Amino acid sequence: MDFLQTYGFLIVTMLQQGLLGLSLYFPLMAGQLSLASPGFYALGGYIAAIMLTSPAFAGWRDALGGWIFPLTWVLAALASALLGVIVGVPALRLRGIYLALATIAFVQILQVVSLNLDITGGAVGLFGIPQAFGFEDRWQYIWIFLPLTVLVLLFARQLERSRVGRALRAIREDELAADAVGISPTRYKVLAFVIGAALAGIVGAMSAPFLNTWNARQGTFDASIAFLAYTLIGGSRSLWGPLLGGALLSSLPELLRGLADWRLVINGLVLVVASLYLPQGIVGALSKLRRPVPPKRPPVAPPPALPLGDAP
Template structure:
């Protein structure tokens, strides 16, 4: 077991991390908003953790708090991501569809340019030598960090979907005008979903900085936005398990097929194409459709008359 974790521990943690990023995008989609901003908040959270864990000005605080410094970075990243998500979400979520997607992509690009031009973020080089969380010696031990976060996120999402807020989000997603007419304020719930996704992405970024040991502007890019969207679409955008399954699958396939060299990227692309064409509801949606019991077939009028005829 130890050999297995030593070999595949990094991959397993990365799969869980990808699932969490997919879930951060799942929340805006619950309100029918195609947001691609999650990698931006993910990068912001990572920079918060990297700066707090390496900057000389905070050395005294790190010595005082010890391992409690790591949870503090999560809290600070969550707060900053939530505030920025609120500031961005209020004007941006007045847009819809592709216009909202373009606006959130622009937001990610702006954050990347800012990170490249600030000295505190290390510029293009980034921040190196980030200490390992809680003194972990092996990368698989980060399952003790990402695993509980994934479990709590799934439980929170499940309860949210069953609550009044979840029903309001579904109403906004299905028909925004009808929801507004029924007294459900669309902007309020769209901003709420956007902020929840931003907070989750920021926490994941703060946890990922020590895991990767380095952080730079490559963490939040347009490519990362598209990859995160693929996690949700391939796994299934109408189920909370969809982003988890999609993130795990699309992260694992290139690594498992590494022995095929460059062909592994071709196969990964084929998986995306096939899933998009033949699984429009995602992998989880297709499995739910297969396992859902079929309704009983009622006989037609002709068959009913034939049965009662003597």
């Protein structure tokens, strides 16, 4: 129990950031570089924060009790999925860096809107968000973030093995060839985008009570880069990569806190070294180490030379 009291907040943060890295993994399954997850994360957090603090929802809170928290998760997922369809259908016609720029613009638009609305608290944000299920300590959020992580991993594993997962991989490898054999790239890319959006919305709705406050700083361009770093450093081609990258990069500054300002320098060096020497991420490098080295073939002896007099 003392261990959880000391490191519980850090463990929950690692799970939270790993899940946000996974929200980028689903679009990457279809080869789409989307940086929109912070926008959906902020949207889910605002939905939860408003429902848990606004007097307009006081009757709901009294009638539902603790069930108000799962309701905010569901509503955040539905709202994020709906907005994901609205944004994804036109945006996913773009590719590569152009898609990344379009999704960054989407995040910036949501941030500006949240800064200028009274219901979101403007620049100040929303405070005094009640703790989920009456939790008294932050480490208790392990009991909601850990099951969500397990469910997302199981879902992603089944998705990869399904017909939809094979279609997403085909689009990622060669979109033109996938379209030629009857796979609709737009349909499957929007589906992957919506799954990532819904996941980010749920994580946002869970994080608002965990952080006890919510404001426009939750969904920014810096967060987009951080989520992308989780995925690339952990490994964008592996399900475990974003989870590992999110856990590592979110815990590294805390583990190096004793080094004062040098911890930020070391954190930056880790990013640079991993980008240069681990192009397939940490999980990709570990998988290479696990592969057995193929045995070397013995050299083939040259045929014996024929005597000069017997040559044809």
